Amino acid sequence: MRVGIAGASGYSGAELLRLVAAHPAFEPAIVTSREFAGRAVKDVYPNLPFDLTYTELDVNALAGLDVVFLALPHGASMTIGAQLAESGTRVVDFSADFRLDDPALYPQWFGKEHAAPSWLGKWIYGLPELHRDEIAGAALVANPGCYPTAALLALTPLLANGLVEPNGIVVSAASGVSGAGRGLNAGAHFSHVDGNVKAYGFPGHKHTPEIEQELSRLGGDDVRITFIPHLVPMTRGLLATCVATLAADSSRAAMSAAAHARYDDEPFVRVLDDAFPETAYLAGSNGAHVSYAVDERTSRVIAVTAIDNLGKGAAGQAIQNANIMLGLPETSGLLAGGLYP
Amino acid sequence: MRVGIAGASGYSGAELLRLVAAHPAFEPAIVTSREFAGRAVKDVYPNLPFDLTYTELDVNALAGLDVVFLALPHGASMTIGAQLAESGTRVVDFSADFRLDDPALYPQWFGKEHAAPSWLGKWIYGLPELHRDEIAGAALVANPGCYPTAALLALTPLLANGLVEPNGIVVSAASGVSGAGRGLNAGAHFSHVDGNVKAYGFPGHKHTPEIEQELSRLGGDDVRITFIPHLVPMTRGLLATCVATLAADSSRAAMSAAAHARYDDEPFVRVLDDAFPETAYLAGSNGAHVSYAVDERTSRVIAVTAIDNLGKGAAGQAIQNANIMLGLPETSGLLAGGLYP
């Protein structure tokens, strides 16, 4: 399979290239970068010792490939994604540009109208654990955000089985700084991040509406969440700690049973019964660990997911989606264990 | 003032010694350590270049000092604290042993009966921003836990002014690993902590009841919280992100006004209007930064506090308490800015 990656010099794109190069059925045919066009990949990313050169983005060239991954900044995919969609090319888009079905959410959350609203709703939200069957027949997949992936994996068994109240959910999450990308700013300086934890982007983080969209599908109309992301001093890894109120007749046992029923056949999601998830075990992998703990005194559950934000939270999940779209074994190229320690 | 530190070889005790040695009115007269008795402090802690030698704990010797700090493991202070109390010595205790007024909470949260229940209620809960006047006249002060300090500083202006519902509060907090002490265990190995975030101790973390005790005093009977601590890959620093539901007629403006009214004259607490607190700015200091942000969509506030867990969360606050007890300027020995970067 000949594969294209548009935006292969950002962190997500580079991680995708790392995975594509090790994939038994994929060959990286085109890798684009506006900043590094003309330069060898291995000079920009010395960890990727492949004979590849960055090129400028050319939609026509990409259109001829078996699958194209768009790892472009939010907003940039609206046009290019629509062009590739029209050409019939299989596309997995990393941005939020096609994740939301309701066009009205774009001005509300992203500050401007969608450039190709007629395409909304024609892309599948690419969380395989929720939408595997639709992805299997799809040409257009909107790869979920990192925080939504974690939050949804934790909450899905609970909402799908009516085990928690759909309202009042709090998602407090922590991400490594690679989630903010390669861009330079004072907040990314090592001397600033080292020893530093902070909340940011509350309220109004752009990942909020896609979490709400998917939870609403699962749990009833119009779920609203309180979402608070944090930055922590590490490069990779994302932890979502979701707090919800128990529904009547709910219990830790029921939640555990629901989670095992949902995930025990999933290749990448593991339910931990006796431990809380730790991000360090997932580095570089497409895995997700989830756990459930109940505070009887306050009738609340914490549902926790750990992932690699660049793995299951971005590039790994994109490979998983492409495998499904192309009819390959879903785990192709994704079997490596996490890099630990 | 001649000062004693019992347990001066743990992280909190050593930080306290660092502050005592730099205090204009204090002289470290006795520093005890079971593990290191007989050894020079500067050989155990080369960062503390003072001519001091650890001794075995001797209550009678401590009883003659102007103030004694107990930085002993939880449980160990029950007896020693009571003995010093009987001798009339001024004591600041770092443990939870005298923080709770209700003896019934000890078996519930700590797994055994209190050894000196008659002394409970005679110690002042040493959060100066809540109990300054009582501390001023007290000989016995129970220094708050690190998480409670942060959570209470964030929530006090809200509950004291009826700006949030007292029930349903979620405190999601993150601490550097020094909070778990010097002890060796697999979870403290650098190779494990590096790149790792995890929740732990939920439900049932021992800091829960003291947060509830103080919030109940402020906000009405029987406040119950959901408290979720996390470990993050840094040595010092603690962030508490508290989520509460707005009361009727509440607003961000009202919260901000309440916080400024309460804290603008406090020497160590700063209200940030336009930024979220970051732990890196507080390292080594007794400062606390708080902020308030409201999500109108879900009628919730996040109230965030950043501190140094060993500073305002332990040793710094102990010095602040001792200053108040002894009639010294409250900021004596605590004016250094945080170590940043």
Added chain:
Amino acid sequence: MRVGIAGASGYSGAELLRLVAAHPAFEPAIVTSREFAGRAVKDVYPNLPFDLTYTELDVNALAGLDVVFLALPHGASMTIGAQLAESGTRVVDFSADFRLDDPALYPQWFGKEHAAPSWLGKWIYGLPELHRDEIAGAALVANPGCYPTAALLALTPLLANGLVEPNGIVVSAASGVSGAGRGLNAGAHFSHVDGNVKAYGFPGHKHTPEIEQELSRLGGDDVRITFIPHLVPMTRGLLATCVATLAADSSRAAMSAAAHARYDDEPFVRVLDDAFPETAYLAGSNGAHVSYAVDERTSRVIAVTAIDNLGKGAAGQAIQNANIMLGLPETSGLLAGGLYP
């Protein structure tokens, strides 16, 4: 190929298992651990989601496998390695127990006589870039130490071509703390390692004699080096900075030419012409980056190598050796790019 790993619960053994599980021709048949015998691997190492259980070490069981890796503490391999050697089993040993040809070096550097001195000299020193042909025909390979791998890769082109004086070489190296293993000690506590750099183990680090043995083979009799290891606050990665005096007629151009001639066809070693190696690019990979810079004022070269201490410095190199021993493509299972960022 059925593979055994003795000592698969240490960091090197676990990294080896990660690589074996992803290897196209290998199947992990037996994984032993004294500490964790009877426990599922994925419970001890949640990053390794494989259906494997640790067993006690049984030499007879191991003897029937296609290749056995010994990732045991130094000293423990002497007996077991000799037993497997007698059985004719292919063995790659991670320890220093069979790296040195001269039995007299063991009491000198390791403090006791070798337990199976007759086997010394029958093991090949498993640095493929030096001894590929011998490894190809060997059943017994002594996998090099992490520091020696880095130092030898940097210095080999210089000594083999007479471009530096063989005497007076200084190797100053820095390793992440995973190199010291899983064991708990005060020096491995996160709060101690964070923000900390130190030299250690000078003089007399146990890796010294194998560097000298191999340099002496290359550069003439009796090379003696000054070797100074350091610990730096990171988990993986190793940098060796080797300082040597230029031989007459030497030059940076000659060194660069020699390095390219030696390494350009090597699958895992890359010569950097315009940059110094950085450990971050090699994490999780079997790659090595080398560079050469000359100070004309002092007639000295610094030859630098970066590797992952657990990759090319241990488990990756062991796989490379096994591939060569078994006649597999040398890069099998080792093609993944480094995990960066």
Added chain:
Amino acid sequence: MRVGIAGASGYSGAELLRLVAAHPAFEPAIVTSREFAGRAVKDVYPNLPFDLTYTELDVNALAGLDVVFLALPHGASMTIGAQLAESGTRVVDFSADFRLDDPALYPQWFGKEHAAPSWLGKWIYGLPELHRDEIAGAALVANPGCYPTAALLALTPLLANGLVEPNGIVVSAASGVSGAGRGLNAGAHFSHVDGNVKAYGFPGHKHTPEIEQELSRLGGDDVRITFIPHLVPMTRGLLATCVATLAADSSRAAMSAAAHARYDDEPFVRVLDDAFPETAYLAGSNGAHVSYAVDERTSRVIAVTAIDNLGKGAAGQAIQNANIMLGLPETSGLLAGGLYP
């Protein structure tokens, strides 16, 4: 004493301000910053909760103060330092602009002619352990670089007593990234620095000539060193590992005696007899730890110094110099122990 800091928004300047504010005899009267003029210090550096506002640099205003610290970029001090010198103001300059006596070294090492060569030689090289008496009577002090401070403290007792050969010395050093300043570049991004060690700036690092100048004064004409700096993943801290060849009749005992004789009365330098220095113990302090270890096999010593690059390597040493210049106790404002853990 009214104090001015020009360039108080860089890392060194901000650390200086932290120390000045806690100094019993100093009052920060003027703090300048081109980037932040008009802004409150505590908004730029929330760790510095002082009522101060950055202003534009005004030489005339600075000239009226008791002492002025110049924490400006290299090159910028040439003119301003000369202007302040002419006004008779006491100045401590952080840059290399007045550290070297020989004007010819500036074009050689810094790429351009010195702008005020007549002032060279009128500034004292501000390493108190070498030049205390001259500093005491001086108005103009050139504060040493961080690497030179560490290297010179290690090597001084050896060269001053003829215990090592003055030629062939190798200085391999490692610094935290705060040493490179606040500036944004790809090499300072947390995701890049994390897990990364690299050499840089070899040959030709700008700190080389001042090390050579001072060593030549101590050890005979024309000492030439091989200096190799490294960056390691931490914010503060600097370790210099210096390798030298033993002179005839030298020994570890002689070195230890020389070091103790030289440093035991120094307030900030501690000779470690049984341990290697570790940077973590010096964070935020003006301390330096040195040690000596001998490799009899190769007749070499490693002399190691650990400091905080922003402390004894910059701002702490500047305070020490100012104390000496002003006749204050040399330790004023510098007695705090290092922040550990």
